[in-house]
Amino acid sequence: MQSFDPRSFLRATFDAAVRAADPIHGIRQHLPEKPKGRTIVVGAGKASAQMAAAFEALWDGPMEGVVVTRYGFSAPCKQIEIIEASHPVPDQAGLAASGRLLQAVEGLTADDLVVALISGGGSSLLPSPAPGLTLADEIAVNEALLASGAPISAMNTIRKHISTIKGGRLAAAAHPARVVSFVVSDIPGDNPALVASGPTVPDAGNRQEALALTAAYRVSLPEAVMAHLNSPAADALEPSDSRFSGNQVHVVASAAVSLEAAAEEARKQGIEAVILSDSIEGESRDVASMHAALAREIATRDRPFAKPILLLSGGETTVTIRAKGKGGRNSEFLLAFALGINGVSGIHAVAADTDGIDGSEENAGAFADGQTVERMRKAGVDAKSMLMQNNAWTAFDAIGDLLVTGPTGTNVNDFRAILIQECSSDRG
Known part of the structure; x- marks a missing residue:
């Protein structure tokens, strides 16, 4: 596939989901x-x-x-x-x-x-x-x-x-x-x-x-x-x-229709897609840990799905407020997900609210990959500390990885897309 840009691909699937809604x-x-x-x-x-x-x-x-x-x-x-x-x-x-x-x-x-x-x-x-x-x-x-x-x-x-x-x-x-x-x-x-x-x-x-x-x-x-x-x-x-x-x-x-549209967009671009669920609930960081574990399993062992693959999920996670940081449930999900895939290449993800606003700020969500945590470290941001402070927006803003769309005119809740391609692992 020539000139394939994972982030542009993920944005295209998000846009397809919003259009379908x-x-x-x-x-x-x-x-x-x-x-x-x-x-x-x-x-x-x-x-x-x-x-x-x-x-x-x-x-x-x-x-x-x-x-x-x-x-x-x-x-x-x-x-x-x-x-x-x-x-x-x-x-x-x-x-x-x-x-x-x-x-x-x-x-x-x-x-x-x-x-x-x-x-x-x-x-x-x-x-x-x-x-x-x-x-x-x-x-x-x-x-x-x-x-x-x-x-x-x-x-x-x-x-x-x-x-x-x-x-x-x-x-x-x-x-x-x-x-x-x-x-x-x-x-x-x-x-x-x-x-x-x-x-x-x-x-x-x-x-x-x-x-x-x-x-x-x-x-x-x-x-x-x-x-x-x-x-x-x-x-x-x-x-x-x-x-x-x-x-x-x-x-x-509904989320079900939007996820099907995102999957179809992925297949048009030559990537098989799997919808995990359109109704996932739970604490954002816990849901992120599950998604990260699945992504790592695919990236390193080609199971339960073979690479390349796009994992899609929707629903509405929740955030228990522990501190007065900036962010929303999708950026918090993605920060926890970034920590879970830290050092694993070949994994790229977007998490965003389909209405265009994630929580307290003006972003829909953010992008992450296996080097997100390291980029934050170089920018003077400690990802684990930011997660504990419910401050995901600040963490992603520091490295320019927020997704900003403006109001979309619809609202079918969370959209998560995780692309897994060939990779190598730097994890210890």
Whole structure:
């Protein structure tokens, strides 16, 4: 293969994954019938503005509505208002946006249609505290959950029990109008009820489960929140509630589809690809250790797959915050992975969030190979120390190996691609 550049190859697979997650394709396939009455569009998430633009392009009737997205993630729309708010920690703009969405679905009839555009990030963008709670309480809950290392499914089960908009409550407020939800899934397993804590899609999780998860992950919540979770007022809506009976839910983009697209791109370039899983969860550094062990086995022993090979995986890992460093779960994964393959040549990897933002900074993720740790050492950075400080962004920034894409307009969670070619080992 002439002039083969591993990093360009990995970037091409990431770009293919992002293109496959463009929500317009799935929305086009599931456009609902036009209603006799009004068409109201509501939405929330890091991909919601792009979803709104896609729906406007496809719908040839009148519509009105409002969606909320992260600051900097807006897209031009003519009929749908786009509001920006804070992610991953809620703010006053998000609180106001929640009120606007609830107002938009007030007083509808059975002749009206509500189109809900939901994607990952909506939980933080739709703060709407239950009676007796405040925005400060929701902020404290989000901060505690983000620091706990709990998986996204557990976080959203807790979040929906302290909200007046999550857990299907937005759809219930729209009754008797028909609600059609388009979901870009960032949840391992693609349960739409857990994406953005399911504002239009309830699930069977109850407050006893929320309390159990709070204890299991040692999440320290404000006293008022714990009192609420221990009261019947926190009970969630049941999926069997008659207000949801005529509604439809369509998952229009997911990690599974994106990984298949990345694998196809690799094969076009002459590299066989294997998808390990689209729903991997767990502590980022632990997941990285497993991936590194597998990559080393292939690199040095040609098992369980022969070189050259591209390993692909998705899902959503978590980071237990131990220090106040800079970074996100993908850069933390990659720093731990770099330590795990240190000195082994022929291994190149990228780990990135498909929405274009990994954690607290403006990078999607980063690149790494068997010489990453040594390059960091020469730049005056100790990779192990940076990992312990949750400071992966600083480590990769020091050697110019961050992947910066800007907002992508979609969000199907983590993307990991590991290329293993012929190599030699310098490990002791």
